Amino acid sequence: MNLQLIDSFNLRWSSSFVVPTTCSTKVLTDHPPSPPPWPIKAAKKSAKNRSQGLHKEPKKDLSRILRTEAAIKAIERKANSNKYHRLWPKAVLDALDDAIRENRWESALKIFSLLRKQHWYEPRCQTYTKLLVMLGKCRQPKQASLLFEIMRSDGLEPTLDVYTALVSTYGFSGLLDEAFRTVDVMKSVSDCTPDVYTYSILINCCTKLRRFDLIEGILAEMSHLRVECSAVTYNTIIDGYGKAELFELMEKSLKDMIESGTCPPDVFTFNSFIGAYGNCGNIKEMEKWFDEFQLMGISPDTMTFNILIRSYGKAGMYEKMDSVMEFMRKRFYSPTIVTCNVVIETFGMSGNIEKMNEFFLKMKHQGMKPNRVTYCSLVSAYGKAGLLNKVDSIMRQVENSDVVLDTPFFNCIISAYGQAGEIKKMGELFVTMKERNCKPDNITLATMIQAYKAQGMIEAVEDLQNKIIADEDNSGTKLIGC
Template sequence: MVATKTVLSLHRPLVLSTLLTTKRNSTILLLSTSTAKPTQQLAPNSAAAEAELAHYIKHLDSCIRSKSYAQAKNIHQQILASNANTATHIPDPLLLEKLVVLYSQCNETEHARELFDKIPQPNVFLWNAMIRSYSWNGPFDRAVALFRRMVSRGVAPNKFTFPFVLKACSALLSLEDGVEIHDRARRAGLESDVFVATALIDMYMKCGRLDEPRRVFSTMERRDVVAWNAMIAGFSLHGLYEEVTRFLLAMQRDGIDPNASTVVAVLPVVGQHKALRQGKSIHCFCIRRHIHRDDVLVCTALLDMYAKCELLGYAQRTFDSMRFRNEVTWSAMIGGYVLCDEIAKGLELFEQMVVDGASNMGSTSLACALRACARSGNSGRGRWIHCYSVKFGFLTDTTVGNSLLSMYSRVGSIDDALQFFSEMRTRDTVSYSAVISGCVQNGNATEAFSVFRKMQFTGVEPDVATMVGILPACSHLAALQHGKCSHGSVIVRGFASDVSVCNSLIDMYAKCGRIELAREVFDRMADPDTVSWNTIIAGYGIHGLGTDAVSLFRTMEDSGSSVPDGITFVSLISACSHSGLVAEGKHWFGAMTRKYNVVPRVEHYICMVDLLGRGGLLEEARGLIRNMPLEPDVRVWGALLGACRVHKNIEMGEEASRIIQSAGPEGTGSFVLLSNMYNAAGRFDEAARVRVVQREQGFRKSPGCSWVEIGGVVHAFVGGDGSHPESSSIYEKLENLSVEIRRLGYRADTSFVLHDVDEEEKERALLYHSEKLAIAFGILSLGRDVPILVTKNLRVCGDCHAAIKFITLAEKRAITVRDASRFHHFKDGECNCGDFW
């Protein structure tokens, strides 16, 4: 491009002579006179040059018309290189026009713009070409800016200008610009022009307004397929299945035949609604009209529709029958398998693509395949795709990069995710969000905060998903101050009415011990969805407020707007379980199937076993497992084992643990329980053996850890922790407390100690449990009137539970402990869980 510039200016003097003789466009004169220098080379052959140029232009024009862009560019190069006749280097106005059109059509927008800017007074045609180029390739705001400049220069936009600039508005989702341009079109009397009106419909639809398209559509002087398609595509975009079918029928009644684009516009919403019958009839329509045979778009849309309807056989058959496939075809098919949980087949297809469809490989296909890896936990394949992306240059693509981040976090390799994240060249909001939620999912909420801070520092704007990602980090840490801060941020950014954000806020407040604030957020919601109800019900559950959870469920029923799902009943039954409402829980378990058509899944049996087990009905729990229609997995037996441990039923516990052990490595989470069980039974060798097996199989027991937020800073402790700067005073406080509570009647229950050590040692180990450290620090740091909330990642140990009750007496203050199961509100020597947790 620099070269072009040089050439043009070098030969500028010639322009004058040529133009003076041809007088094609006097404006060029103005351009050139200011910089005109004495010529070193006159143009004796200007007539010949002119002829040659004319020849080139004609050739160029015909190439552009026949869309032979490569050839056209070639001609441009010839003109540039043609030293034989220097006159051909001139910025001839007609040549410039052709070149602007050429490069704008080739989507080399910048190049086109450079040439465009050399034309002092472009005509409408050129403005349109330039605006069109921006509206296709972006930057879209430039199309709008150019439109404005065009208008201010007094050039009247025509019926081609409006569609182009409106397309840019839809890309920008800028309703404001769109409305302004609509106004101009109206004043220009072009509002009901078929092209303009269609573009208006499209723009309004994309910007989320459905009333205006209907109005514009009704005022149109005539409606062609494209206009109908715009309406249908718009409704399809908003998932309005009924409207789509209504317009589809109306269109045919109006004598307009649906075409391939119609079909392509309709099928996504058909798939979305799993309207298989409709989908099949569209398929038939395609066959009748011969519009699907080699149309990649139609076939891909059909394939996708079948996949969304979970008819993978039909999808695959459509896929196989296609003579031509593109990236979308492959991606849709792979994505279909992933959607239907046929992960292995999805990966298989990806492998086939690597062999047979490599030319179609693109970032979307890679993203689909990476999603499959993430879902299957197949980190090997994921890494392979990482390598593939490096090899074939896909790594710079943010979609691929973000998929990799997600894949690594989903398979548990958060370190790899962080490593890759640090190496990424461009990190957008999605990248940050992926890493933040990745950290939280992998249990590292602190890291999530640090990434979040870095994000704000870098100036990448958080969006709704980012906030939904960071709020669980607050929930996890029970970091109320961080949570409130995030809530503030949510309000400032205008996300406060987003349903998912509210759901996360409800969860955050509930888990930070402020159930009343959770309720407030819930009550303010315009229309809570099922997740909202589930979250608030579970919130009451973990606070031991089972009765409130049940009454809330009844309200949900009455409201009728959200239908209870499987998770609702998990939340409800476990709420009953945490409050000892055994009969109530049983009732809802029965009603679940009878009244709500929710098929019990393993999760529900886990809750039931937990409910019965905690209530001491161990036999009944075991009976339930034996009679359950599903295969009980290790988690079910784990729930029984947990109950056996609480109720110290060694025999049944052993039975449960045998079954869990026979399941092999699957029983990861149960290792801890099992080991604790043996420890509680005094069988330290067996307990140790379990831990060895566990280690051999590569499972690390997450260490018991407790934390407390003081002034917005989370202080974490592990058992026997000496790393805290205040350690010496914490231990001193604990020693004093130990004396005090003993005086009040506390006796250590050493059966909770995990190691085979002598009694005195055991007592010391108990004294330094992480929850006690955090509590001691809380007492030291917080004023008497400030409530103490300590969070523990595992269940609070039984000895600590007993000790904390005495501590509330000794210190005359309330203490709240949130463990893996629920909140324990300790006060005046009692706990609201009633020793039932």
């Protein structure tokens, strides 16, 4: 028995399909469509996996985080000195890997500078590739360009992976001209001809920047070079068109995908389609395509149900939202932290604080561990409702947990206090944010400026605006630590 949405009014069960004993086990043999292109593998369990399931050993997680932080800082301090040339390789390499994994690009580049000074150092393209990918995720194209030059000075010839990482860095930083120029250079270098992965990354950059006019040209070039599209390429295009609500082009791309004969639609295609229609509130089309993909023999996974829950919640169709969750329970689709976050966010955005609190307590009683997304949704809802005492309570919970705070979380809580006119508290959080190595972004500063303006604090507004200008002027071109 499988979930079948027959029409836009009724959610009912049908026995016309056999439920698989597990979710779809199809594994892409190509690379994923979204950045970073080369996920850096770690021997330790990822934070994502730790956030799912029962709340186990939080002290152990916190201890690991503190050890990692201490290791990075210890090596970083040595990087500022010229006397450390014979350090233990494992200590330096582990600290570099940790800094890269945490996207702490400034620390990573300082440690890399120290690495290059060691008597045992041998330049490797893999190290440069990891650093370039990290710089791409952190939107640091100038640092990436300088790192590329240092790699050349180390006597290394760029590989296909290095060039593709550079394309990704330029593209996702909004420098599409540089990304295309790099692809042109690749075509003239032996053994570095762009492959389907390079072009998929380039297409992904175009979709993120809404430059859909460039996609046909890229596909034409791929055809000319006899580079066949992969499932990832098609899924990237479909997902981009769907998020831009270009539904005709999205459906045309699905037709091309099917007609290719080599890249049948998969669960990622499935999720992109129902997500596109569900996100814009077109529930009828969402349900239609839910049935269509099942007729193609593609089974939904947990993400599919999360999309349905979010879409029904946004449309205020709470009965259907509950029915999807009930179906997941009966059919042994284990809800993840993402599922819980979707429900909490849905009730929070609708102002239904009581239902949100009820589900949050239920989530904790079931042993599901809240993460920073959970707390962001709660803070946002409490802030809009003017429940500052609840915001204070969340802050205490966060301080007693092993949740690693990031810039979006601080933006959320600064906004909550700013809206309530708690300027002093907002300022304290801004200081705490910088102490936690969370760099304020444009959203942080815009939120604070808006709060200051509402209070008539003109001087504070001018100070922050000057800070923004100074930060833009001081964005240097020297590679940190090198």
